[in-house]
Amino acid sequence: MGGYGLIDLFAGVGGLDIAARSLGVPAVGIEWDKDVCATRRAAGLATVEGDVRTFSPADFPHANVLAGGPPCQTFSIAGQGVGRRALEGVQHFARRMANREDVSVCLAGTDDPRTGLVLEPLRWVLAAVDAGRPYESVVLEQVPTALPVWETVGKVLLAEGYSVVHGVLNAEEFGVPQTRRRAVLIARRRGVAVLPQSTHRRYRKYVSGSGGDLALPQCVSMGEVLKRDRPFVLVSNYGSFGDPAARGRRTSDQPAPTVTGKINRNRVVTAEGIDLDRLTAAEAGCLQGFPSSHPWAGKGIFQQIGNAMPPRLAEHVLTAALALDHEPAPVRTGGVGRLFGR
Incomplete structure (x- = not known):
């Protein structure tokens, strides 16, 4: 191209x-x-x-x-x-x-x-x-x-x-x-450099829905891409603001927090606090924007995932950098095949 x-x-x-x-x-x-x-x-x-x-x-x-x-x-x-x-x-x-x-x-x-x-x-x-x-x-x-x-x-x-x-x-x-x-x-080198324009609303904690341009769709949630068999809560493995007891929590109808190399240490629980299976490498990759079938190899796979640039974000950045007339494909959901309500 x-x-x-x-x-x-x-x-x-x-x-x-x-x-x-x-x-x-x-x-x-x-x-x-x-x-x-x-x-x-x-x-x-x-x-x-x-x-x-x-x-x-x-x-x-x-x-x-x-x-x-x-x-x-x-x-x-x-x-x-x-x-x-x-x-x-x-x-x-x-x-x-x-x-x-x-x-x-x-x-x-x-x-x-x-x-x-x-x-x-x-x-x-x-x-x-x-x-x-x-x-x-x-x-x-x-x-x-x-x-x-x-x-x-x-x-x-x-x-x-x-x-x-x-x-x-x-x-x-x-x-x-x-x-x-x-x-x-x-x-x-040629033309005017610009940053890509947002396609979804920004996530804002404690705000119903999402902030930003209401003409845009809400940001994509964990539940939309992971499709586990029930709603869940992702509980951070570390405390917020220096308090070990104040662990961040995101529900499955919200986007995940920043995916790091330690995301597999985060607990996944029901709304009642019952432990569920922790995130797999395939699921962590999906939250980073990779397909569930991505062939992770070698050691330190969660760290590899945590260090990656999300491909979808990269696609928008490259489209802007190269001044391409391109519309990224819709976000794929259901990456790991465990649908709500099954």
Whole structure:
């Protein structure tokens, strides 16, 4: 479609790659984790197993779209100011990279190697520009605390002739049955970069139905995609606001909370508090937006699922980034075949 080809850095299990495939865009993902690579290959996703730092745009000459979600945990605003100091370092190194300075040795000497990894997409973009083959579009995503990093990278891309937009998207506003928030950057070489428009209402706790545009359908619930044989309550495995006893609760007519690698520790109970079967990997994958038949492989499957970008959200982001005339397919429900009322 449109002559696009995508290279996905830090590709994970391939939420972006699956989205690209649904859009008819060939994609190759670079991922270092062997178990994650096993899942990718089982799903038929083109995969290069290795460290993104050992590759460059020249290794993927047919790719004209760059995507990725580099690790950004060091930029958390929590703690003793470590995240703020790391962000200052990123801003400093990004400016030096914009001046075409080689900062690889400096980045390798940082306290946390993830600080350097977050600038890998920028290295790729600048290398492609200097080679005379700039990427047509760039898509970056991570946790909301990474937004200042995308703002820093965005300033460099603006100076290189890109139109840039960034912001935090709510996954449930795009048909994903969970309230996951992602910081997204979209850059376009041609045209004006825009974020995708919501297709569903935002979930708001303690509000009947959902907030947001009443012309949009309500956000998709856990019950719609899991179809267990009775309504249920998902009880968080950790306390809220530092209180171990204050465990978050979502009913099956609501979207799930953010799916993490520990979602299998959450209890599933009836309205009366009777324990039911805990979520399976297939069910956790469905809440992340993968089909129930997705071939998870290797070790740490729940962590693989928790680290993934929801394919449906990725499809909306890529559609906006590539300015495609595409309407994502309706949300599939009944993924695990256990219908209410059976």
